Amino acid sequence: MKRWGLILLLIFLLGCGAEERPSPPTPSATPIPPTETPTRLPTNTPSPTPTATATNTPTPVPSDTPTATPSPTPLPTATPTPSQPETAIPAVTQQSTVVRWQGVAEYSFFSQSRQQEIFFTLYTPPGYDQSDQHYPVLYFLHGSQGSHILFWNAISREVEAANEDAGAWLSQLINSGELPPFIVAAPRRPDGAWNAANEALVTQEFIAAVDGNWRTIPNGNGRSLVGFSLGAAGAMRYAAQRPDLYCNTMPLAESGVDDATSLWEENATAVLNSGLEVFLAVGELDMRAVNASTAVAGLLTQLGIPHQLQIVPDVPHNFGQLYNQIGVQALQFHASCWQN
DSSP: OOHHHHHHHHHHHHHHHHHHHHHHHHHHTTHHHHHHHHHHHHHTTHHHHHHHHHHHTTTHHHHHHHHHHTTTTTTHHHHHOOOOGGGGGOOEEHHHHHHTTTTTEEHHHHHHHTTEEEEEEEEOOOOOOTTTOBBEEEEEETTTTOOTTHHHHHOOOOOOOOOOOOOHHHHHHHHHHSSSEEEEEEEEOOSSSGGGGGHIIIIIHHHHHHHHHHHOOOOOGGGEEEEHHHHHHHHHHHHHHHHOOOOOOEEOOOOOOOHHHHHHHHHHHHHHHHHHEEEEETTTHHHHHHHHHHHHHHHHHHHTOEEEEETTTOSSSSSHHHHHHHHHHHHHHHHOOOOO
C-alpha cells in the first residue's frame, strides 16, 4: 500500500510539473515579438525620412518664390504711370502731308489698348523745323460724324478768315502775335464714343505719341483739350478724370450730361486742386446742346468749379460755324494757361 501511495504521489507531482512548463512561454512569447517589431520599425523608419523631406524641401521653396515675385511688382506699376507718358513712346508713322492745309500732316501709331492703328492729324507752327523750342499742344476730339480731319476741314470751309486753309489761318494768327506758337493734334476715334473704352488711348497713348515724337511742353501747363458734340463729351470726361493732364478744357455743343454729372461730382476736389479751367460754348439754334450745356454749367456751379458758358447767336450744331464766330476767342482761352 505504501508503494502504491508513493507511485501515485510521484505521478501527481510529474503531472503538475508538465502543466507549469508551457504556461510561462505562452504569455511571454506573444507580447514581445509583436510589440518590438511593429511599434519601433514604423516609428523609426518612415518618421525621419518623410518628416525631414516634407519640412525642409517644400517649405523654403514656396517661401522664397513668393518673396521674390512681389519685389519686382512695384517697378512696372511705378513706371507706366499715365502722368508720365514719356516712359512708353509709341512709334509714329507719317502717312501723308496734307497739301490742302499749311503745316498739317497725317500720321498713325499702333494703340495697345485698342489693338489697332490710330490715325491722327498734326499741325506744327511756323518756324518749328528751324528752332529747338518746345510748344504747347491743343488736343481736339471730333464728333460722331467727323474724323481726325474735322478741325481742318470745318474751319477751312466755314471760317471766313481762313480762306479755305485752316493751317494757314492758324499760322497767320501766330505770326501776327494774336496767338503763341502751338501744335494741334487730332486723333480719329476707332469706334464707339469718346468714353471709357478710349480713355487710355486719349489720356496715355496719344499724349505719349505726341510728346515722344515732337518738341512739346510735356506737362499740364502745356496741354489743352477741346471737343465738339460727341468729342465734347470726351473733353468733359477725360478732363474730369485726369485734370492733372490739362490746364483747360473746352466742350463745344456738350451733350453728355449724365457722364459729366457723375465724373465731375466724383472728382470735384481733384479738379479744384488742379486749377483746371472750363469753357462751355454752344450755338443758340442747337437746342439739345444748349439744354445739356446749361445743365452742366449748373452742376459746375453747385460743385464750386469755375467755368464760363457762352451761347452763340444764330449758330446750329455745326463746328465750323461755331468757330467762325468764336474761333480766335476759343484759341486765346486755351493759350491763356499755357506756360513755357
